[in-house]
Amino acid sequence: MVFRLHIPAYPLNMFIESFIYYRDYQPVHTVDRFLPDGQVNVVFDLTDYPKYIYDNNTLQEIQACRNVWFSGIRTTYITIPSGRDSEMFVINFHKGKAYPFMEMPMCELTDSVVDAELVLSPQILNLRELLLSTPEIARKFWVAEQYLMRHFGDRLVPNPFIDFAVNSILKLPDVVTVDEISRRVGYSQKHLISLFKEHVGITPKAFMRVMRFQKAIRDIEQCRQINWAQFATASGYYDQAHFINDFRSFSGFTPAQYVASKNDQLNYVPVG
DSSP states (O other): OEEEEEOOOTTGGGTEEEEEEEEOOOOSOSEEEEOOOSOOEEEEEOSSSOEEEEOTTTOOEEEEEOSEEEEOOOSSOEEEEOOTTOEEEEEEEOTTOOGGGOSSOGGGGTTOEEEHHHHSOTTHHHHHHHHHTOOSHHHHHHHHHHHHHHHHGGGOOOOHHHHHHHHHHHHOTTTOOHHHHHHHHTOOHHHHHHHHHHHHSSOHHHHHHHHHHHHHHHHHHTOSSOOHHHHHHHTTOSSHHHHHHHHHHHHSSOHHHHHHHOOSSTTEEEOO
16 A cells, blocks of 8 residues: 655645545455544545445445545544545645635535535646646645645635634543633634634534544543443543443444444444
8 A cells, every 4th residue: 555644834734734645555345434533625536436425324325426525524424435446635634724725614515525626616626637647646745735825825814713712622622611712712602603613614512522522532542441431421421321322423333332343543434
């Protein structure tokens, strides 16, 4: 397998966490359940055949994705190909930082996978053609940086209020409250929620739930044996039942089922 990760230069790195390029990945399974992780990304498919989104229960194909697509922030799991026989170039945005690139409010794209040219600009397809015509991987990263700066550079202006709110939740997802954040930024809760939905895609409370779930699955990776009642309390849940309900909502599994099903790739669970 070929896998390369690249962190773009300033100012793109304020908004884009990484570029990822991979090919020749050959897992034994063909279908993954992808869990909500708070991120959004743009995927450039460098092959000439579509990739599919599957029904979570039947695993039947329900949506074809071709060329370049945008995946919005998720509040529930989605079933996707495992990456076998793929060649992909992926733009991973920092959590809550894709808004300068979008042509519409992020909340209109929540739990959606759409053609990227509909939400960024039609010229994004030109970048795919440039990536296809550039054989060297390092050069692909350079081409992507130059292209994004040329087309989006004048939009790269942070929103300090949203950045503060997102970072507060990322640091303490099981402790911080919407009331505390609104008082710190000087906005009413109603105005903060409206801005947060526009820039991030979901409400602050929903983002807290996703990040608390993410903290839980990261903590699970560190545990050899787990007392689920104690784990639920330590993870910021009111009780074990609340923890299990939230966990099933985000993953489709109980915590014990998740531990039995997961592999070593965080947020991707083989299901077929």
